[in-house]
Amino acid sequence: MKKLTFGTPESLVPSKFCENFKWEETPVAFDTSAIAFRKTRGGVLLEYKAAADTHFYGCGLQFWEFDHAGHKLTLRCNADPLTPSGDTHAPVPFFVTDKGYGIYVDTARYAEIYFGAQKPGDSFEPDENYVVRLSTDELYAARMAENNTYVDIFVPNCEGVDLYLIEGETITDIVSQYNRMAGGGPEVPEWALGVLYRCNGTYSDRQILEVASYMRENDLPCDIIGVEPGWQTHAYACTYVWNPERFPDPAGFVGKLKEMGYHVNLWEHAYVYPACPIYDEIKPYSGDYTTFRGLVPDFALPEARRIFADFQKKLVEIGIDGFKADECDGSDNTGGWAFPNHASFPSGLDGEQYHNLLGTLYAGTMHQALDYKPTLSEIRALGALAAPYPFVLYSDLYDHRGFVRALVNSGFSGLLWSPELRGVGSKKELLRRLQTVTFSVQCLVNAWNCAKIPWLDYDCVEEVREILSIRRQLIPGLKAAFDRYRDTGVPPVRALVMDYTNDPATFGIDDEYLFCDDLLVAPIIGTESDSREVYLPAGKWADFYTGLPVPSGKFTVTTEKIPVYRKIGD
Ligand code: GAL
Numbered sequence: 038m039k040k041l042t043f044g045t046p047e048s049l050v051p052s053k054f055c056e057n058f059k060w061e062e063t064p065v066a067f068d069t070s071a072i073a074f075r076k077t078r079g080g081v082l083l084e085y086k087a088a089a090d091t092h093f094y095g096c097g098l099q100f101w102e103f104d105h106a107g108h109k110l111t112l113r114c115n116a117d118p119l120t121p122s123g124d125t126h127a128p129v130p131f132f133v134t135d136k137g138y139g140i141y142v143d144t145a146r147y148a149e150i151y152f153g154a155q156k157p158g159d160s161f162e163p164d165e166n167y168v169v170r171l172s173t174d175e176l177y178a179a180r181m182a183e184n185n186t187y188v189d190i191f192v193p194n195c196e197g198v199d200l201y202l203i204e205g206e207t208i209t210d211i212v213s214q215y216n217r218m219a220g221g222g223p224e225v226p227e228w229a230l231g232v233l234y235r236c237n238g239t240y241s242d243r244q245i246l247e248v249a250s251y252m253r254e255n256d257l258p259c260d261i262i263g264v265e266p267g268w269q270t271h272a273y274a275c276t277y278v279w280n281p282e283r284f285p286d287p288a289g290f291v292g293k294l295k296e297m298g299y300h301v302n303l304w305e306h307a308y309v310y311p312a313c314p315i316y317d318e319i320k321p322y323s324g325d326y327t328t329f330r331g332l333v334p335d336f337a338l339p340e341a342r343r344i345f346a347d348f349q350k351k352l353v354e355i356g357i358d359g360f361k362a363d364e365c366d367g368s369d370n371t372g373g374w375a376f377p378n379h380a381s382f383p384s385g386l387d388g389e390q391y392h393n394l395l396g397t398l399y400a401g402t403m404h405q406a407l408d409y410k411p412t413l414s415e416i417r418a419l420g421a422l423a424a425p426y427p428f429v430l431y432s433d434l435y436d437h438r439g440f441v442r443a444l445v446n447s448g449f450s451g452l453l454w455s456p457e458l459r460g461v462g463s464k465k466e467l468l469r470r471l472q473t474v475t476f477s478v479q480c481l482v483n484a485w486n487c488a489k490i491p492w493l494d495y496d497c498v499e500e501v502r503e504i505l506s507i508r509r510q511l512i513p514g515l516k517a518a519f520d521r522y523r524d525t526g527v528p529p530v531r532a533l534v535m536d537y538t539n540d541p542a543t544f545g546i547d548d549e550y551l552f553c554d555d556l557l558v559a560p561i562i563g564t565e566s567d568s569r570e571v572y573l574p575a576g577k578w579a580d581f582y583t584g585l586p587v588p589s590g591k592f593t594v595t596t597e598k599i600p601v602y603r604k605i606g607d
Contacts, residue, residue: 038204038214039065043074044081044197049386050143051421052199054337054398057220058422065204067138072200080146080193083200084154087188091136092544093152094208094534095449097129097420098430100439103446103532103547105132105152107177113147114392114418116368116433123150126366126430127419128393129450130190131215135538139211141201141218145390145420146192154187194389207538208449213526216424216451222522222529223427228300229359229413230512230519231260232505235302235483238265241283242290248490249297255498258505261300263361265485274308274331277348291356302359302414303352304485307345307399308333319344322383324391326376328367333376335391336398337384342405349406359414360403362428365396366418393420400426413479415455424451424526429479431455437470437562438548444477445550448531457481464495465564471501472599473560475508476552478515478529514553521554529553537574542591546572556581559600568595577606 038060052058072085093105096112101121110123118124130148133139142148170176192198201218205211216222234252236245245262252259266272268287270280279287294301308331309316309323316332322341323332334341349360367375380388396418403414404426416428430452432443440456447454458474458481461467474480484491492501518529531551533543549559549572557578559571573589580587581601594600 038063039069039202041069041072041200041202042197043083043200044076046143046197046199047195049145049337049384049390050199051145051394051397052143054394054401055219055422056401057425058218059220060201060218065138065202067202067204069202076196077191080191080195081197083142083190083192083198085188086186087134088136089186091134092534093132093134094446094532095129095132095139096123096150097125097450098127098443098452098454099123099125099446100432100434100436100443103442104545105150107153109149109151111147111149112393114366114396114420115370116364116366116417117370118434119370126417126432127396127423127450127452129421129423129452131421131450133208133211133449135208135534135544137204137206139203139205139208139215140190141203141215141421142190142192143199143201143421144192144195145386145393146194147389147393149191149193151187151189151191154189156187208535209527209531209538212449212451212528212535216522216526216528219422219451220425221524221526222424222519223413224411224523225413225427225516225519226411227512227516228260229411229427230478230515231480232258232508233261233263233302233479233481234259235263235265235361235481235485237487238304238485239267240265241267242285246290246293249294249299251490253297255502257498257502258509259299261302261359262294263302263304263483265304268303269305271310271312274310274313274327274329275305276310276313277305277352278314288355295356300358301356302361303357304361304363306362306364307336307395308364315344315348324376324380324382324388326380326388328364328374328376333380333382333391335382335384335386336402337382337386337394342402346402346406349403350408353407358407358410359412360407361415362399362403363417365399365416367392396420397423397426400428415479415481419452422451424522424528429453429455431457431481431483435459437473441473441560441562442547444473444530445532445547448528448535448550451528453478454530455479455481457483458491459483459485460487461491463564464497467492467495468497468500468504468597469561469564471504475504476511476556476558476560476599476601480505480508511553514555518553533557533572533574540574542572543574555604557602557604559594561596561599567597568593569600571600571602573602576604578602579605
């Protein structure tokens with residue numbers, strides 16, 4: 038690994054806020070002198086020439102794109118990443134390649150990365166048999182293949198930047214070093230890997246206890262109950278105070294759930310409503326614009342973290358053991374409910390930087406509120422160097438294909454992702470989505486706006502029980518995978534290309550992933566068909582359900598279950 042400093046880097050960058058940030062200089066093969074640097078009117082530019090057939094992965098939780106070759110991404114935090122622009126719940130300026138190296142740029146700015154910029158004079162094969170093409174896919178495919186040469190990293194609004202070049206034989210080697218730089222994966226207890234059911238946001242304590250009893254009476258595996266916004270006196274922005282009508286005895290309510298063997302997770306977000314008891318105290322440590330009319334605490338300041346975390350500790354004291362830290366992404370697409378980029382914060386951060394840092398700093402603050410106890414909470418935004426935080430990302434978007442791609446992509450960037458089940462249009466959709474949820478790091482049913490428990494409309498409680506019971510069986514393996522993540526930085530969900538970087542057949546596979554270390558999962562997406570194509574890389578594989586051997590290579594599988602294979606040998 039090698040650190041390269043270009044110009045004068047800013048002081049408020051992700052590594053500054055990463056408590057266990059560490060790295061060790063080792064010799065690298067990459068010719069670092071070939072990385073050009075220059076200041077531009079709006080920021081700084083780093084540029085190098087990449088081999089034309091390079092494949093690029095990572096850059097955070099991307100829903101729409103897998104291999105970024107030939108594309109441009111702007112790494113901007115956004116709650117509604119509706120296009121492949123780079124906008125995401127979790128922008129991470131770290132990418133890896135199939136050529137033995139990855140690059141981390143230590144910035145919270147909205148960096149723009151061009152994976153294949155073009156310049157006059159670039160050589161390319163003349164197309165002697167040129168034909169006019171009529172589809173955009175064909176047109177752009179031709180252009181990308183010719184011009185995939187320069188990688189340009191433009192970091193706006195600064196005078197310089199630190200870059201870390203990380204090398205390894207496989208992408209997993211490179212990514213695990215990046216995660217270790219941040220301190221490795223989080224400490225996650227077994228209970229947190231069980232089933233999490235989030236109740237309707239309007240429910241009272243009595244209605245939530247009814248759901249909890251229903252799960253037990255119907256022998257449905259469920260380990261954690263999630264309580265949505267209705268627990269507070271005011272939730273947009275937040276008071277973090279229990280609503281006395283719906284929850285007259287919060288400690289008694291939490292105690293009853295605990296007696297039934299549940300853990301309890303509370304929804305909130307970071308924006309502090311004027312009626313919140315800490316409003317006046319935290320105001321001097323907040324930004325100069327509000328969100329949902331709530332203060333935006335500056336979690337880059339230890340004072341803001343302490344005031345906020347100490348107040349949340351009252352919730353932890355009555356037994357809350359996880360949080361859902363919502364809304365910390367902000368959106369430009371749904372009504373602009375976020376502080377502006379020109380906002381300023383007392384730590385010296387501006388709105389642009391704070392958008393990309395808020396999720397991670399909020400995760401750190403809630404981890405502090407939880408007294409660093411092992412848990413697995415939820416959050417809607419994270420950023421660079423986030424591996425050590427026990428927080429799983431989620432989204433209000435709901436495209437099953439995009440959710441699976443996000444799962445596959447999450448492992449490149451030190452992120453965990455939950456492809457949650459919400460409302461559905463059919464039994465088939467419910468079961469297909471629940472299967473994906475079961476084979477992901479957090480097994481989450483988020484019924485926050487469902488009038489009923491989602492499967493009650495579809496007469497399929499037996500099937501739901503069977504799928505959730507599989508989750509129970511997976512927990513020891515998943516726990517071992519998390520321990521490995523903590524100790525070595527190897528994430529529990531990985532794209533095939535991460536472990537099998539020398540197998541070109543894996544370069545484009547964004548709908549299969551490695552899970553719990555020895556499993557390969559190939560979800561069937563959509564409701565049209567019970568078939569899909571699966572690729573198993575070289576090695577010995579067995580069917581997860583029957584234990585029967587399955588030859589490696591490409592084949593079509595037809596099944597009502599989710600196709601899963603266990604690696605049993607090389
Ligand atoms: C959304 C969140 C949902 C749900 C809802 C409650 O922002 O993504 O999962 O929690 O808030 O109001």
